[in-house]
Every structure is written in structure tokens, then in C-alpha cells.
Amino acid sequence: MTVLDQMEKRPPTLLAPALPDLLVVRAEVDMVLADFLARKAQAAPGPEMTPLFTALSILLDGGKRLRAHLCITGWYAGGGSGEREPVVRVAAALELFQAFALIHDDVMDGSDLRRGRPAAHHALAAAYVTGGGRLRRAAAHGLAAGVLLGDLALTLSDELLLAGPGDEAVRRIRPLLEAMRSQLVYGQYLDLLSTGRPHDDVEAALRIARYKTASYTVEWPLRIGVALAGAGDEVHEACSEFAIPLGEAFQLRDDLLGVFGDPSRTGKPVGDDIREGKATVLMALALRLASAAGRRLLSGSAGNRDLTDADVRRVRDVIEESGARRRVEKMITDLCDAALAVLGGTPFPAPAAEALRQIAGMATVRQS
Amino acid sequence: MTVLDQMEKRPPTLLAPALPDLLVVRAEVDMVLADFLARKAQAAPGPEMTPLFTALSILLDGGKRLRAHLCITGWYAGGGSGEREPVVRVAAALELFQAFALIHDDVMDGSDLRRGRPAAHHALAAAYVTGGGRLRRAAAHGLAAGVLLGDLALTLSDELLLAGPGDEAVRRIRPLLEAMRSQLVYGQYLDLLSTGRPHDDVEAALRIARYKTASYTVEWPLRIGVALAGAGDEVHEACSEFAIPLGEAFQLRDDLLGVFGDPSRTGKPVGDDIREGKATVLMALALRLASAAGRRLLSGSAGNRDLTDADVRRVRDVIEESGARRRVEKMITDLCDAALAVLGGTPFPAPAAEALRQIAGMATVRQS
Numbered sequence: 001m002t003v004l005d006q007m008e009k010r011p012p013t014l015l016a017p018a019l020p021d022l023l024v025v026r027a028e029v030d031m032v033l034a035d036f037l038a039r040k041a042q043a044a045p046g047p048e049m050t051p052l053f054t055a056l057s058i059l060l061d062g063g064k065r066l067r068a069h070l071c072i073t074g075w076y077a078g079g080g081s082g083e084r085e086p087v088v089r090v091a092a093a094l095e096l097f098q099a100f101a102l103i104h105d106d107v108m109d110g111s112d113l114r115r116g117r118p119a120a121h122h123a124l125a126a127a128y129v130t131g132g133g134r135l136r137r138a139a140a141h142g143l144a145a146g147v148l149l150g151d152l153a154l155t156l157s158d159e160l161l162l163a164g165p166g167d168e169a170v171r172r173i174r175p176l177l178e179a180m181r182s183q184l185v186y187g188q189y190l191d192l193l194s195t196g197r198p199h200d201d202v203e204a205a206l207r208i209a210r211y212k213t214a215s216y217t218v219e220w221p222l223r224i225g226v227a228l229a230g231a232g233d234e235v236h237e238a239c240s241e242f243a244i245p246l247g248e249a250f251q252l253r254d255d256l257l258g259v260f261g262d263p264s265r266t267g268k269p270v271g272d273d274i275r276e277g278k279a280t281v282l283m284a285l286a287l288r289l290a291s292a293a294g295r296r297l298l299s300g301s302a303g304n305r306d307l308t309d310a311d312v313r314r315v316r317d318v319i320e321e322s323g324a325r326r327r328v329e330k331m332i333t334d335l336c337d338a339a340l341a342v343l344g345g346t347p348f349p350a351p352a353a354e355a356l357r358q359i360a361g362m363a364t365v366r367q368s
Numbered sequence: 369m370t371v372l373d374q375m376e377k378r379p380p381t382l383l384a385p386a387l388p389d390l391l392v393v394r395a396e397v398d399m400v401l402a403d404f405l406a407r408k409a410q411a412a413p414g415p416e417m418t419p420l421f422t423a424l425s426i427l428l429d430g431g432k433r434l435r436a437h438l439c440i441t442g443w444y445a446g447g448g449s450g451e452r453e454p455v456v457r458v459a460a461a462l463e464l465f466q467a468f469a470l471i472h473d474d475v476m477d478g479s480d481l482r483r484g485r486p487a488a489h490h491a492l493a494a495a496y497v498t499g500g501g502r503l504r505r506a507a508a509h510g511l512a513a514g515v516l517l518g519d520l521a522l523t524l525s526d527e528l529l530l531a532g533p534g535d536e537a538v539r540r541i542r543p544l545l546e547a548m549r550s551q552l553v554y555g556q557y558l559d560l561l562s563t564g565r566p567h568d569d570v571e572a573a574l575r576i577a578r579y580k581t582a583s584y585t586v587e588w589p590l591r592i593g594v595a596l597a598g599a600g601d602e603v604h605e606a607c608s609e610f611a612i613p614l615g616e617a618f619q620l621r622d623d624l625l626g627v628f629g630d631p632s633r634t635g636k637p638v639g640d641d642i643r644e645g646k647a648t649v650l651m652a653l654a655l656r657l658a659s660a661a662g663r664r665l666l667s668g669s670a671g672n673r674d675l676t677d678a679d680v681r682r683v684r685d686v687i688e689e690s691g692a693r694r695r696v697e698k699m700i701t702d703l704c705d706a707a708l709a710v711l712g713g714t715p716f717p718a719p720a721a722e723a724l725r726q727i728a729g730m731a732t733v734r735q736s
Contacts, residue, residue, distance in 0.1 A: 040550075044554060045558070045579060048557070048561055049557065104519065107512075107515060108512035110508075128561070133564075137563075140478075144477075144560055145560055147476055147515055147518075148476070150519075154519070162542060167539065178527050181519075182412075182520070182523055182524075185519050185520045186412060186417060188516050189416070189420060190416060192509060193499070193501070197501075211413060
């Protein structure tokens with residue numbers, strides 16, 4: 001039975017339930033996370049574990065809950081109705097999964113800030129010193145503890161994810177979860193291989209973006225929601241069509257914010273992508289479009305950890321003048337339009353489509 | 369219905385199936401791993417992923433398959449019979465879980481060797497350079513890629529684990545898996561907190577050993593096998609009684625091998641535990657039993673990465689002369705005896721009990 005058949009057979013109130021406001025969803029997700037983490041901290045072997053749970057809670061305190069919103073909206077888009085709680089638990093688990101990804105990402109990149117606060121490995125290093133650890137061991141301790149905290153977040157994410165929705169639903173979402181996880185690792189590895197070696201291959205940069213962010217930020221959370229509702233292939237396909245361009249637009253916005261964003265809003269120092277030498281679409285376009293002198297400056301700067309803020313400003317100017325920034329803005333608009341165009345022809349209930357429009361805005365027209 | 373009831377109702381051939389030889393089990397587990405990894409490598413996004421799968425395969429090539437043996441024996445101990453394949457898959461997944469733990473452990477400790485070969489993060493650093501990566505980025509790349517490879521191993525472990533045994537069995541083993549995972553993280557964190565600060569508190573050192581190794585090496589793999597067989601509480605309790613002392617003995621043997629082992633057999637450089645300043649039971653006892661001069665030498669050496677081999681030999685001599693080595697050997701014997709004594713009174717089929725005796729020997733009287 002297709003979703004369209006289902007829609008015809010359902011009474012109209014069930015067909016299109018009013019979707020909760022994004023703020024309500026956020027509150028529900030946050031409550032599940034707070035309650036779950038409090039129980040886990042209680043069950044942990046002793047007060048020594050407190051820094052792990054504190055660092056995790058602080059990290060989870062920030063964030064846009066984009067993946068949670070997508071998961072819950074996906075459930076409505078797939079015709080889900082009735083008790084929302086099991087879906088909210090899965091959505092909260094996806095936020096824990098995102099915490100895992102961010103913690104390990106920051107360890108790998110040696111990033112200092114995340115969501116405007118010290119990255120988790122820095123917080124753990126500080127807790128170590130406060131607890132009597134030696135200063136000269138603090139940095140190494142922090143990185144090692146960050147690896148562990150990421151592992152813990154992933155473990156807890158699994159636990160929350162599998163506990164809620166029942167055997168049938170778990171069987172349906174498992175392949176999606178597995179795809180999400182392995183794609184994230186592959187994307188991060190592609191990113192790592194190309195870091196420090198920026199090039200002008202836009203397609204290669206887009207491929208990295210697709211693996212490391214696009215799918216796991218938009219497509220899988222949305223389709224996990226759809227799978228929880230038990231919807232058919234047609235809805236999954238429509239979701240992918242909507243999600244893939246939107247996910248790419250999301251990463252492109254991230255690339256722009258990393259270079260041109262306001263650090264007081266992004267919560268990250270500006271220029272980190274340049275200092276790390278990330279092979280972003282923005283950098284690929286700039287390398288392709290800049291003058292010979294500009295290209296030399298870009299190639300010489302990308303991957304240089306010692307760039308001053310003035311150096312970073314010079315790189316920004318070259319990117320701006322090359323027209324790459326404008327091109328990326330245009331790509332974001334086009335990708336977002338392509339995603340929104342899908343919504344018109346989908347079998348989604350109207351309130352779900354409307355919510356996805358809101359989320360598309362949140363993902364692409366943002367300053368953090 | 370208890371297992372004893374079950375045993376009475378079963379025909380004697382099913383009651384005590386002949387257990388396969390350890391070598392047969394190993395071959396079966398290795399085949400599942402090779403086949404699964406080949407399929408995953410095939411499905412990965414491109415040839416860039418090859419170093420991840422190569423490093424994982426090389427790591428998995430070594431090892432004693434202790435956890436796999438315990439899982440399969442647990443299944444027989446719980447009265448399992450019939451098609452062994454789903455159990456072998458879970459057992460293989462536990463070896464992937466162990467690979468995850470080792471890879472992240474080596475990243476965190478900055479270890480150079482594992483199972484006689486370069487640690488995974490070194491192998492990944494080498495592959496990076498071979499692939500044209502810059503030498504000065506190689507070490508950082510290797511550590512970051514090691515974090516990712518550990519994440520991949522955990523993800524693949526989950527996938528293999530949950531795919532095999534069916535919904536009912538998955539529901540039974542899930543709490544055990546969750547306990548295994550979180551205990552490992554907690555144990556590793558306790559270990560990390562105490563590293564570089566060795567002390568003479570034997571009980572505290574034993575607690576770390578219990579969390580970081582004992583449970584996840586013996587108790588959970590064995591009980592996951594028991595749960596797959598669907599056995600009752602009585603069998604689980606007997607398994608825990610057997611497993612907890614054996615797991616402690618296993619870690620104590622590891623402590624001894626780390627200081628007194630033959631590197632050509634352990635596959636790890638001798639003295640690493642001392643250079644890292646691990647708060648092992650062996651070190652706690654030595655600090656308690658040594659002369660004042662010996663204690664000074666131990667305190668001054670533990671956690672000093674620059675110790676020469678001659679320095680390490682002096683530390684070894686102090687540990688030996690203090691009587692700590694002998695005491696730890698005695699503890700291993702006592703713990704192993706305690707574990708074996710449990711086997712007499714258990715409801716396990718005789719061949720399973722016999723296999724557990726063999727495994728106990730393998731875990732405690734080993735040179736690698």
C-alpha cells in the first residue's frame with residue numbers, strides 16, 4: 001500500500017496532524033536527553049565519571065537540534081500519528097550521535113572552541129588539572145579523554161535509540177543507521193586525506209561534503225523518522241530528493257561561516273578551515289577563479305597553522321574578490337530551491353511539508 | 369524453567385554436544401570476519417578507503433580470539449545446540465569490538481606496536497605518506513585516522529552483531545552489550561585519570577582492572593553467548609562467578625607481561641606500562657613492598673617517557689626484589705583456582721565446562 005493509498009483511507013484529522021512548534025520539539029528532546037543522562041550518570045561507577053557527563057551536557061546544551069527536528073518531521077511526513085514519545089527518544093538519540101561526531105571531530109582537528117565554549121577535550125583537560133592531574137599531562141589527557149567521551153556518546157546514543165521504538169521499527173531503521181554511521185566515517189576520512197592539500201576540484205570537494213555532512217545531517221535523520229512511521233519507498237525517495245540538495249547547501253553554508261562568519265555567533269574562531277587547510281568547495285572555487293597572485297596566496301596559506309588574523313583577512317579578501325563567495329551563495333540558493341521544489345510534488349501531509357520548509361531555512365540561512 | 373529442568377528433559381546427545389576444537393572455532397570466526405570485511409570494503413565509497421580496511425584486517429589477523437571462544441562456549445554452557453552460525457557471527461562481532469577498543473587504546477596511549485606490528489595509527493600514517501601526504505602531517509593524520517578507524521570498527525561490530533541472531537535474541541543480549549560498552553569506557557577513563565600517578569592502593573588498581581578489562585574480556589562475552597542460548601538466571605550467575613575472578617587474573621597476567629614479558633612474544637615493547645605510568649596492581653604492590661630507596665626509584669620512573677631500557681631493567685629489578693611479582697603470580701593462581709572451582713558446581717554441560725577450563729588456561733598461563 002502506498003502512502004497515497006493510506007492517505008485516502010485515513011480520516012483527515014489523522015492525515016494531517018498539527019505539527020508541534022519547533023520550540024516545543026526542542027523542549028521535548030532536551031527533556032529526554034537530560035533525564036537519560038541523569039540516569040546514566042547515576043548508574044556510572046563513581047564521582048570520577050562526573051567530568052565526562054558534565055562535558056557531554058555542556059556540549060548538548062548548545063546546538064540547533066536540526067537532526068532531531070528532521071527526524072520528528074520525517075515521522076509526520078511518513079504519516080506518523082499518535083504517541084510522539086518514542087519518536088522523540090530516537091530524535092534525542094540522533095543528537096547524542098551528533099555529539100559523538102563533534103567530539104571526535106574536535107579531537108581530530110585539534111579545535112579549541114565548539115558552540116562558543118571550550119571543546120570537550122579542553123574541558124576534560126581542565127577537569128583533570130582541577131582534580132590534581134599534572135599540568136604537563138593535561139593536553140594529552142584531554143585528547144585521550146575526548147576519544148573516550150566520543151565513544152561514550154556513541155554508546156549512549158545507541159542505547160537510547162534501540163530502547164524506544166520496538167523490534168519492528170528497530171528492524172526498519174537499522175539499515176539507515178548503519179548507512180549514516182559508515183558514511184560519516186568515510187566522509188571524515190576523505191576530509192582527513194584531503195586536509196592540507198586544497199585543490200581546485202569542486203566536484204571532489206562536493207563529494208567530501210556529501211559524505212561527511214550532507215547525508216548524516218539531513219537525509220538519514222529525516223528518513224529514520226519516515227521509517228519509524230512505517231512509510232513506503234515512495235516517501236523515502238521523496239525525502240532523499242529533498243534532503244540531498246539541502247544537506248549540500250547546509251555544508252556550503254558551513255564553509256562560508258567558517259571563513260566569513262561572526263565568531264560571536266558561530267561559536268568557532270574564524271579562519272580555522274583555512275589554517276587546517278580544509279579542501280572545501282569554497283576553497284576549490286577560489287583556487288579556480290582567483291588571479292595567479294591570489295592562487296599563490298591561497299596555496300601558501302591553506303594548512304598553515306601559524307596564520308595571524310591579518311593573514312586570514314588577506315585570504316578572505318582573495319576569496320571574496322575571486323567571486324567564489326558569491327558563487328557559493330548562489331549554489332546554496334539553487335540547492336535550497338531544488339530541495340523546496342521537491343516538496344510541492346511529495347506525498348507529505350501539508351503541515352509536514354511546511355515544517356520542512358522552515359527547517360530548510362534554518363539549515364541554510366543561518367549565522368551559526 | 370531452569371536449565372537443570374531443561375537438561376532433564378533433553379535427550380542426552382543434545383544435552384552435551386561435542387564442542388568444536390578451539391582451532392575450528394577460530395577458523396569459523398576468521399572466515400566470518402574476512403567475508404564481512406570484504407563485503408564492507410566493496411561497498412565503501414572508493415579506493416581511498418583501502419587503508420582503513422587494510423589496517424583493520426592486519427589488526428584482526430593477530431589476537432587470541434579469546435572473546436569469540438568465550439561467547440561460543442557460553443552458548444554451549446547455556447544449553448545452546450543446533451545451527452552454530454548465528455553465534456559465530458556474534459562472536460566475530462565481539463572481535464571487531466575488541467579491535468575498536470585496541471585501536472582507540474593505542475591512539476590514547478600513543479603506543480607504537482600492537483600484536484607485533486605497527487599500531488593501526490602508525491599504519492595509517494604510513495599509508496598517508498605513501499599516498500602523497502606530507503611527512504610533517506603524518507603523525508597527526510595517523511592519530512586522527514586511528515580515531516576514525518576505531519569508530520568504524522565499532523560501527524561494523526554493531527552491524528555484524530545485530531544482523532545475526534534475530535529480534536528475540538537481540539533483545540536478550542542488548543543490556544549485556546550496553547553494560548560491556550559503558551564499563552569499558554568507564555574503566556579506560558579511570559585508567560586515564562590514574563595514569564602518571566601510580567600509588568600503593570591495590571584495591572583502587574584492582575577496581576580499574578575490573579572495569580577496563582575483566583568484565584569486557586571474560587564476563588560479557590561469556591554471558592552474551594549464554595543469552596543467545598536463552599538460558600536462565602542461574603546460568604548467568606554461574607558465569608559471572610566464573611568470569612569475574614578469571615577476568616581479573618587475565619589483567620594481572622597482562623600487567624606482568626607488560627613488565628616481564630618477552631617482546632618477541634607479547635608483540636609490545638617491554639616497559640611501556642612503566643613509561644606511561646600505569647597504576648597497575650603490580651605497581652601498587654611494588655610501591656607498598658619495596659624499600660624506601662626502591663619506592664623512590666619507582667615513583668621517579670613511573671610516567672617518565674624518556675626511560676632507557678637500562679632504566680626499565682632497574683625498575684624491573686626493584687619490582688622483582690620487592691616480592692610484588694611473586695605476589696601477583698600468587699593472586700593469578702588463586703583467582704584462577706577460584707574460577708575453576710565454580711565450574712564444578714555449575715549447571716553447564718560437561719564439554720562446555722571442559723572448554724572453559726581450557727580457556728582459563730589460555731587466559732592466565734600465556735606469554736602473549
